[in-house]
Amino acid sequence: MVEKSDRAPLLDWEEVPPAEKPVPTPVQEKDVKGPSPANSRASGCTAPGIGWSTSPGGPEFLTSVVSSIDTSLSSRSTIPTPAEWDAQCPDKDDHTPASGQGEVPHDIMVKWEEKDPIVAVFVVTFDTRSGNMLEWCLPEDMNLEGVEFKAMASGSHRVSSDFIYFRKGGYFGLACFANMAVDSVVERGARMKSVGILSTSYTLLYRYMSFLEHQVRLQLKTPGQYSPLEAFFEDKRSVLPPDGESVVTACPGSAWGAALNHCMHPEMKITHPAGCMSQFIQFFGEQIMVLWKLALLRRRILIFSPPPVGVVCYRVYCCCCLANVSIPGVGVAVPEFRPFFYVNVADIDTLDTELSYVACTTEKIFEEKRDLYDVYVDNQNVRTTRESLKPLLRLSAADREKYRKLTEQRQMLLYSQEENGDCVSSEEDHFILFFLEQNNRIFQTLSEVAGRPEPILTQESVRAMGLDPHGDRLFLLHLLETYGYDSLLVTEHPCCS
Numbered sequence: 001m002v003e004k005s006d007r008a009p010l011l012d013w014e015e016v017p018p019a020e021k022p023v024p025t026p027v028q029e030k031d032v033k034g035p036s037p038a039n040s041r042a043s044g045c046t047a048p049g050i051g052w053s054t055s056p057g058g059p060e061f062l063t064s065v066v067s068s069i070d071t072s073l074s075s076r077s078t079i080p081t082p083a084e085w086d087a088q089c090p091d092k093d094d095h096t097p098a099s100g101q102g103e104v105p106h107d108i109m110v111k112w113e114e115k116d117p118i119v120a121v122f123v124v125t126f127d128t129r130s131g132n133m134l135e136w137c138l139p140e141d142m143n144l145e146g147v148e149f150k151a152m153a154s155g156s157h158r159v160s161s162d163f164i165y166f167r168k169g170g171y172f173g174l175a176c177f178a179n180m181a182v183d184s185v186v187e188r189g190a191r192m193k194s195v196g197i198l199s200t201s202y203t204l205l206y207r208y209m210s211f212l213e214h215q216v217r218l219q220l221k222t223p224g225q226y227s228p229l230e231a232f233f234e235d236k237r238s239v240l241p242p243d244g245e246s247v248v249t250a251c252p253g254s255a256w257g258a259a260l261n262h263c264m265h266p267e268m269k270i271t272h273p274a275g276c277m278s279q280f281i282q283f284f285g286e287q288i289m290v291l292w293k294l295a296l297l298r299r300r301i302l303i304f305s306p307p308p309v310g311v312v313c314y315r316v317y318c319c320c321c322l323a324n325v326s327i328p329g330v331g332v333a334v335p336e337f338r339p340f341f342y343v344n345v346a347d348i349d350t351l352d353t354e355l356s357y358v359a360c361t362t363e364k365i366f367e368e369k370r371d372l373y374d375v376y377v378d379n380q381n382v383r384t385t386r387e388s389l390k391p392l393l394r395l396s397a398a399d400r401e402k403y404r405k406l407t408e409q410r411q412m413l414l415y416s417q418e419e420n421g422d423c424v425s426s427e428e429d430h431f432i433l434f435f436l437e438q439n440n441r442i443f444q445t446l447s448e449v450a451g452r453p454e455p456i457l458t459q460e461s462v463r464a465m466g467l468d469p470h471g472d473r474l475f476l477l478h479l480l481e482t483y484g485y486d487s488l489l490v491t492e493h494p495c496c497s
Contacts, residue, residue: 303316327440
């Protein structure tokens with residue numbers, strides 16, 4: 001087990017001191033996992049606290065893998081190294097195990113999660129003469145060029161506080177921003193700062209939200225007090241690869257790769273008090289079904305919103321969840337649907353090379369950069385300049401029926417939570433599983449039709465996917481082309497008449 005640092009107490013950042021957390025026995029396991037709804041799935045399974053979600057059918061695989069590894073590790077008194085994990089796990093050539101990812105035996109998970117992949121911590125400030133500036137960082141030789149514009153979004157001076165998820169090179173970042181009125185002519189009456197971290201994954205960043213919020217307030221009141229940040233980084237720093245680079249994928253590699261599909265996205269713990277999924281549904285309404293189709297087609301989606309940008313970063317995550325598919329092999333040849341979270345003008349060159357992504361921005365100039373995106377979302381308005389995609393913005397009868405089912409199931413869930421005290425199911429679970437099952441249904445049907453001697457899509461098979469044979473015809477054509485099923489459908493088929 002990782003020993004706790006012998007430095008001075010680390011204040012309040014260490015919300016759950018992992019080094020002091022006892023290795024759970026089978027009796028303790030329920031308490032260790034806790035009652036958080038985000039740690040469970042109605043069907044399928046999720047790695048505790050990590051959010052790797054698998055579809056129905058996945059748990060059997062994970063159970064067999066965990067069982068085999070449990071047996072081989074039962075006589076060990078120490079935790080295996082990454083190299084030893086690689087030797088123990090199946091498909092090791094294709095799936096590199098990563099800290100905090102995948103479903104592992106819970107007694108090992110507790111110890112394995114102690115080393116959070118924090119690669120940098122920094123403070124950004126606004127200077128009335130120079131604009132956004134990087135004030136301080138660790139490690140000092142880390143290339144953080146441009147992070148000052150990611151951690152403090154354009155237009156942030158109009159809000160008192162905010163939080164921002166973003167991408168910086170091969171890493172994900174989370175920064176908390178605060179704006180405090182001061183009696184200073186030099187600072188023009190306002191002091192603005194952001195405190196942030198970089199990690200190899202966005203799934204664990206939520207753990208430090210309250211720490212960052214506290215630290216940015218501390219920096220505003222007593223600028224230059226970096227000792228808590230130094231202690232935090234010393235305790236949580238990650239050992240980087242020799243080249244100092246990290247490869248970002250929408251679905252990080254996992255030791256349990258056969259059960260976690262190329263098209264699955266890791267779950268991001270939601271800390272917004274209003275509830276991310278509930279707000280996403282209420283905000284977009286039936287337009288969710290339009291976003292679902294565009295996400296499944298791997299289109300480039302850019303969401304515009306003025307600050308605060310934190311809740312919009314959650315909308316980016318929700319859009320990623322719309323495209324989850326857990327059937328092994330599906331989507332391997334298509335571009336990954338990459339979450340970029342907050343982007344600004346400094347990201348234009350990067351976005352220009354991306355084939356598929358979802359991101360958000362506060363900078364209106366992006367609307368004019370039509371080559372950078374396929375779909376532009378402004379408030380609840382979903383727009384595109386691509387003629388081939390414009391028909392997809394219209395809802396089909398099947399879309400409205402799916403949305404009706406989604407809202408009905410949501411109301412039933414809320415009723416169950418209120419009347420029966422259901423603390424297991426959550427809106428996030430319901431939302432993710434609803435679209436996961438819908439996507440699996442589509443690709444399962446396509447795979448079955450493709451395996452027939454005469455691979456012809458009929459109206460019955462299209463309806464079996466939950467689609468409208470007429471209203472969803474163009475969507476289906478795009479889908480077949482994107483995923484390599486284009487030979488299944490031609491204009492003379494009944495579903496296209």
